[in-house]
Amino acid sequence: MDQDQLWKDLLREFMPDFLRLFLPDVAERLDLETVRFQDKETFTDLPKGLRREADLVAEVRSRTGEPALILVHVEIQGRRDAEMAQRMWEYYHLLRLRHRKPVVPIVLYLVKGRAGLARERYVDRVFGMTYATQTYWAISLPSFAAARFLKAEPIFGAAVSSVMRPGRLSRAMHKLQVLHRIARGPIDAARRDILVHMVGEYLHLNPEQEAEMNRLITYTGAEEVREMVNEFEARGIEKGIERGIAQGIAQGIRKGHAVGHLDGKRSIILSLIEARFPSPPTDVKARLDRITDSRRLTELAQTVLTAKSLADLKLQD
Numbered sequence: 177m178d179q180d181q182l183w184k185d186l187l188r189e190f191m192p193d194f195l196r197l198f199l200p201d202v203a204e205r206l207d208l209e210t211v212r213f214q215d216k217e218t219f220t221d222l223p224k225g226l227r228r229e230a231d232l233v234a235e236v237r238s239r240t241g242e243p244a245l246i247l248v249h250v251e252i253q254g255r256r257d258a259e260m261a262q263r264m265w266e267y268y269h270l271l272r273l274r275h276r277k278p279v280v281p282i283v284l285y286l287v288k289g290r291a292g293l294a295r296e297r298y299v300d301r302v303f304g305m306t307y308a309t310q311t312y313w314a315i316s317l318p319s320f321a322a323a324r325f326l327k328a329e330p331i332f333g334a335a336v337s338s339v340m341r342p343g344r345l346s347r348a349m350h351k352l353q354v355l356h357r358i359a360r361g362p363i364d365a366a367r368r369d370i371l372v373h374m375v376g377e378y379l380h381l382n383p384e385q386e387a388e389m390n391r392l393i394t395y396t397g398a399e400e401v402r403e404m405v406n407e408f409e410a411r412g413i414e415k416g417i418e419r420g421i422a423q424g425i426a427q428g429i430r431k432g433h434a435v436g437h438l439d440g441k442r443s444i445i446l447s448l449i450e451a452r453f454p455s456p457p458t459d460v461k462a463r464l465d466r467i468t469d470s471r472r473l474t475e476l477a478q479t480v481l482t483a484k485s486l487a488d489l490k491l492q493d
Contacts, residue, residue: 179286180231183252186374187232188213189367193332195248198293198315202280210237219270230267247271247279254286261298265310281312286339289316326353331361335371338378348388351379352401359400372408441473448480456486463491
């Protein structure tokens with residue numbers, strides 16, 4: 177999953193928490209129980225015929241009734257873009273004209289900025305005179321200190337600390353603390369999975385760090401973290417297996433083989449292996465091709481579902 181889509185999914189589930197954490201004064205004036213996301217906002221009436229799509233636009237009722245409804249527009253940026261300010265200016269006016277509602281514009285940066293929270297501005301000048309300005313919120317997650325958010329309410333704060341400066345925390349300790357908050361939080365399984373996935377993307381551990389985290393889990397008795405991660409990974413494997421089976425069947429059909437034929441079985445097994453074990457050796461297909469016993473292929477298809485490593489499959493060399 178790319179960063180852009182990951183954060184779109186996160187904010188669709190946790191927009192009220194996001195606003196409370198980073199823009200509490202704005203959040204206080206909104207009825208965050210009424211957040212309703214708009215369909216894709218696509219604009220084609222831009223200069224040079226450009227077609228752009230706003231990342232996220234949500235309609236929210238205000239608590240004061242003046243105005244009754246506002247739009248919250250969030251753009252997610254994985255890098256600094258010299259044209260970002262002008263784009264935010266264009267989006268603001270296009271949304272304002274299309275919906276006739278006030279807009280709160282926000283850029284969520286996944287790269288460091290001058291400050292964690294800032295007001296950035298687009299200025300339109302002619303002959304040194306300013307004719308238009310556009311101000312928007314700029315939230316740069318890597319510029320915040322993680323310690324401030326690890327204990328924050330809601331749990332979303334601990335999860336997004338994964339993108340922030342860890343301070344004195346080791347990477348393993350940082351990840352353990354985040355996952356411990358998520359494991360103990362009052363949150364449903366689907367939303368928990370989104371947060372665990374995000375933590376895994378941004379706090380990826382090498383083997384030494386994984387070993388450190390396992391030791392920390394044992395020392396601290398945080399076994400619920402291990403159980404949560406195992407359940408999450410198991411659900412991911414199941415989804416991968418489902419995708420692998422579907423891909424294998426489709427590949428077999430495209431090649432003109434019934435699934436019961438040898439090539440069809442090999443296609444399914446290869447797809448399952450690729451779903452279970454990322455980046456398998458390049459000679460796996462060649463090893464499968466050398467197996468001509470249909471029963472042996474059937475056994476492999478069953479074994480791959482529970483195998484802990486490629487070695488368990490005992491493929492021919």
